[in-house]
Amino acid sequence: MPNSNDIRDAYFDTILEEVRLNKDILVLSADMDAFSLRVLEKEFPSQYLNVGVSEQNMINVAAGLALSGKIVFCYSIA
Amino acid sequence: MDISKLQDKASYVRLSALENAVRAGKGHLGGTFSCVEILVMLYYGGFLRITPETVNNPDRDYFFIGKGHACLAIYPILYELGFISYNRYMEYGTDGSTLGGQLDITVPGVECNTGSLGHALGLAAGVALASKLDKKKNRAVALLGDAECEEGSVWEAIIFSAEQRLGNLTCIIDRNRLSVTRIMDDSIIFSNFCKKIELFGWKCLVIDGHDLNAISDALEFSGVASKPTMIVANTVKGKGVSFMENITKWHHQVPTETEVALAREELQRVSS
Numbered sequence: 001m002p003n004s005n006d007i008r009d010a011y012f013d014t015i016l017e018e019v020r021l022n023k024d025i026l027v028l029s030a031d032m033d034a035f036s037l038r039v040l041e042k043e044f045p046s047q048y049l050n051v052g053v054s055e056q057n058m059i060n061v062a063a064g065l066a067l068s069g070k071i072v073f074c075y076s077i078a
Numbered sequence: 079m080d081i082s083k084l085q086d087k088a089s090y091v092r093l094s095a096l097e098n099a100v101r102a103g104k105g106h107l108g109g110t111f112s113c114v115e116i117l118v119m120l121y122y123g124g125f126l127r128i129t130p131e132t133v134n135n136p137d138r139d140y141f142f143i144g145k146g147h148a149c150l151a152i153y154p155i156l157y158e159l160g161f162i163s164y165n166r167y168m169e170y171g172t173d174g175s176t177l178g179g180q181l182d183i184t185v186p187g188v189e190c191n192t193g194s195l196g197h198a199l200g201l202a203a204g205v206a207l208a209s210k211l212d213k214k215k216n217r218a219v220a221l222l223g224d225a226e227c228e229e230g231s232v233w234e235a236i237i238f239s240a241e242q243r244l245g246n247l248t249c250i251i252d253r254n255r256l257s258v259t260r261i262m263d264d265s266i267i268f269s270n271f272c273k274k275i276e277l278f279g280w281k282c283l284v285i286d287g288h289d290l291n292a293i294s295d296a297l298e299f300s301g302v303a304s305k306p307t308m309i310v311a312n313t314v315k316g317k318g319v320s321f322m323e324n325i326t327k328w329h330h331q332v333p334t335e336t337e338v339a340l341a342r343e344e345l346q347r348v349s350s
Binding site: 046051052054056057059060061062063064065066067068069070 | 136140142189190196197199200201202203204205206207208209211212218230231234235237238241
């Protein structure tokens with residue numbers, strides 16, 4: 001259960017729970033540094049991918065992953 | 079399938095594309111004709127392992143067409159292979175039809191909507207990555223136009239694919255040397271292209287894009303490569319109809335009655 005007032009923490013707490021339960025979930029980020037992403041990278045390395053500062057490609061790759069049956073969350077800033 | 083049968087298929091595809099464009103009064107014949115041999119080898123040469131029964135099977139081979147305006151060639155192929163019915167196929171270009179000037183995902187066998195250029199390679203990379211993660215044996219192929227390589231997202235995908243070592247990914251460039259408005263010379267993008275692509279961590283081959291044997295060899299090679307493979311297919315926009323070849327206006331011009339008769343005659347001569 002998310003227990004923070006910060007939207008980013010609430011988002012990542014929930015994502016981490018879901019990633020733990022479902023190995024078909026992948027989280028992509030575009031060179032974002034967040035504590036929770038570091039946790040993801042350490043605990044679920046096969047379910048986290050840093051695609052670098054390439055947001056267009058992140059979305060295209062995410063769509064390709066989704067077409068292959070993955071559930072994908074993309075994280076970046078505008 | 080032997081080469082002469084594949085050549086027959088190529089004639090069938092060109093003739094069908096012509097007839098459909100004329101009947102509907104719209105279509106991109108130039109860029110369709112330049113990639114016919116590539117498409118014929120992919121679909122009829124056994125390189126794309128996909129059937130009407132496996133369109134939703136995640137173990138299928140995936141094919142993403144960047145230059146979706148070549149759909150004029152895709153529709154006769156999808157019809158002949160049983161992905162779409164004759165009635166649906168005949169609706170091309172009519173009001174309410176999902177067979178339009180670009181590809182639509184409601185058409186069985188079509189993996190992505192087209193129209194916005196530059197995304198097919200990233201999509202294919204995503205599929206190739208999923209396949210690699212799951213240790214599957216399928217492959218992902220993307221067909222791009224050469225002018226399409228002006229899109230930045232293409233280069234993002236090129237870099238990503240090399241970083242992820244997506245050996246099961248193949249990118250084919252229909253190098254017909256014409257965009258909508260310009261001649262695509264060997265200038266900044268395309269001079270020493272293969273060298274550049276290899277420096278980006280890919281394998282790169284240059285072939286005659288109308289030589290079915292060469293296409294077959296290249297697709298065989300890319301099927302077993304440990305890096306992503308770029309196939310630069312040198313082609314002619316409008317290939318197969320002499321007065322259309324290499325002429326910019328045939329990007330999306332529809333031929334007159336006289337021109338159609340001439341075109342039909344030339345294309346039928348090849349197939350007999």
